[in-house]
Amino acid sequence: MKKSEREAYRRDYAAAKAQGKPFFPYAVYKDLIVASVAIGFVFVLAIWQPIGIGEPINPATTDFVPRPEWYFFFLFELLKIFKGDNALTPVIMATFIVPNILMVLLLVTPFIDRGRERRIWRRPIALTSGLLVIFGLAYLTQAGLEAPVGQAGAAGIELEGLDAQGEAGLEVYIANGCSSCHMIKDVGAPGPGPNLTDEGAKNRGIEWQIEHLKDPTSTSPGSSMPAFANLTDQQYDDLAVFLEGLGTEYR
Ligand code: HEC
Numbered sequence: 604m605k606k607s608e609r610e611a612y613r614r615d616y617a618a619a620k621a622q623g624k625p626f627f628p629y630a631v632y633k634d635l636i637v638a639s640v641a642i643g644f645v646f647v648l649a650i651w652q653p654i655g656i657g658e659p660i661n662p663a664t665t666d667f668v669p670r671p672e673w674y675f676f677f678l679f680e681l682l683k684i685f686k687g688d689n690a691l692t693p694v695i696m697a698t699f700i701v702p703n704i705l706m707v708l709l710l711v712t713p714f715i716d717r718g719r720e721r722r723i724w725r726r727p728i729a730l731t732s733g734l735l736v737i738f739g740l741a742y743l744t745q746a747g748l749e750a751p752v753g754q755a756g757a758a759g760i761e762l763e764g765l766d767a768q769g770e771a772g773l774e775v776y777i778a779n780g781c782s783s784c785h786m787i788k789d790v791g792a793p794g795p796g797p798n799l800t801d802e803g804a805k806n807r808g809i810e811w812q813i814e815h816l817k818d819p820t821s822t823s824p825g826s827s828m829p830a831f832a833n834l835t836d837q838q839y840d841d842l843a844v845f846l847e848g849l850g851t852e853y854r
């Protein structure tokens with residue numbers, strides 16, 4: 604800062620201070636009014652548009668597709684950008700490392716950007732990085748909105764040798780949330796059901812598979828697998844053929 608500038612600043616500051624008002628009670632009083640209006644607005648909204656209590660939670664549900672609220676779509680999409688052999692890599696990158704780098708950058712901005720210029724169009728770096736972050740978030744949110752809604756875990760099952768009936772069976776498998784208890788190759792939950800990658804090699808037979816799906820305890824006494832009693836005959840058939848093909852035709 605040049606000497607003349609510094610003096611001009613001191614003069615302006617002293618003048619402003621001389622005619623200024625003290626923080627208490629003036630500023631406090633204004634804050635109080637604004638805060639009351641804001642809280643009142645929330646109250647009015649709560650009375651006018653109450654949020655009801657939703658359905659009771661059903662922990663046994665198999666068709667629930669977990670999706671974040673829209674304002675978390677950017678994180679949801681960020682997860683998909685990072686791929687790794689280790690399933691934890693994307694989670695650590697997208698929910699810890701990247702957001703924390705951005706937060707730290709935000710915190711140190713006043714120490715990096717020491718310029719006195721306050722007009723935004725004279726600060727191209729600040730302007731560009733700010734816009735990049737905003738557009739990045741908007742882009743990821745939009746991508747999250749458009750992402751196909753499906754059984755996120757099961758949709759990645761890749762098998763070779765699938766014929767039309769195998770495909771149909773896989774669809775029934777995905778639609779019924781079988782992946783929440785079973786794994787095929789490395790997609791799905793590791794338990795409580797057994798890994799089904801080589802189910803066909805057990806040679807249970809189509810009949811047995813359909814029986815088991817309709818009432819698991821009838822073929823596997825004490826089974827904790829839920830009964831899938833409401834599929835159509837075609838769906839039982841497709842699913843059973845699919846299961847019997849696992850590890851034999853479909854691998
Ligand atoms: C709530 C968890 C759960 C869900 C959901 C589930 N299963 Fe199971 N499944 C199990 C358990 C536990 C077993 C082991 C006991 C048994 O064999 O019934 C099992 C066993 C199996 C077996 C092995 C039978 C054998 O011994 O050869 C097959 C095949 C199977 N499930 C298919 C399916 C299909 C297809 C779906 C979706 C329509 C499904 N499961 C959904 C828990 C589940």
